[in-house]
Amino acid sequence: MARPYVRMVRNRAFKVKGVTFDNDDGTSRQEILKDIKRRRPPFDEDLCLCLEEYDYEGRPAYYVKVNGSIIGVIPSYLSPFVTENRDNIIGLQDLEVSSFRDRDTGKTIYYAEATLAVSMDECGCESDVFDDDYEDGIYGYPVPEYHPRFSGKKSVWQEPSKSAKERRSNEAIRTRWVFAVFGIGLMALSILASAAHISVFVSVFTFLCSLVSLVYARYGFFKYWGREDED
Secondary structure, three states: OOOOOEEEEEEEEEEOEOOOOOOOOOOOHHHHHHHHHOOOOOOOOOOOEEEEEEEEOOEEEEEEEEOOEEEEEOOOOOHHHHHHOHHHEEEEEEEEEEEEEOOOOOOEEEEEEEEEEEEOOOOOOOOOOOOOOEEOOEEOEEEEOOOHHHOOOOOOEOOOOHHHHHHHHHHHHHHHHHHHHHHHHHHHHHHHHHHOOOOHHHHHHHHHHHHHHHHHHHHHHHHHHHHHHHO
């Protein structure tokens, strides 16, 4: 009997970075994590973990989803590695939800950790993003191809939904408007400071800050419009 193919896999555990917006059904990240920890439906049986790519300031970023609900994002320091090795990521697993009590509010705060499983068949072995775990004298560990967790029957990637795209577009617009209003306010403050013969430093500083805010807002709007035109 032929030996089953053994795939070399390396792990990278990470803390899921939180998000402030609610999911499309109105549930918050904290509510979902609480239900996962307490094993409430629909998180009382198997958990389906996946990633969904989105654009953040012109760079790829990734939502972490459980049973279709967003619980956070891949940390920014890990995003470039995920982008570079997208085709080699074969599992998102070992979700662990923990909690602590906020001393100021007294509320229970939930957070999550998960693990990326990356195939070593194509991925370089020199990256420092992996955990230093050894098994049988090798860096990483072997997993038979027929192992259900890594069989490839269900992709770890999920295509962005229309509602997710709309949500990101609306968030982008709100962010640019905030910077635009902030920049205009600083510009007005700079003019008033100059007219009132207040410190030159204050006038120049507020003027420069207003320029930065307005340039950022304008660039953001143009980038958003350009992305919509491409679609």
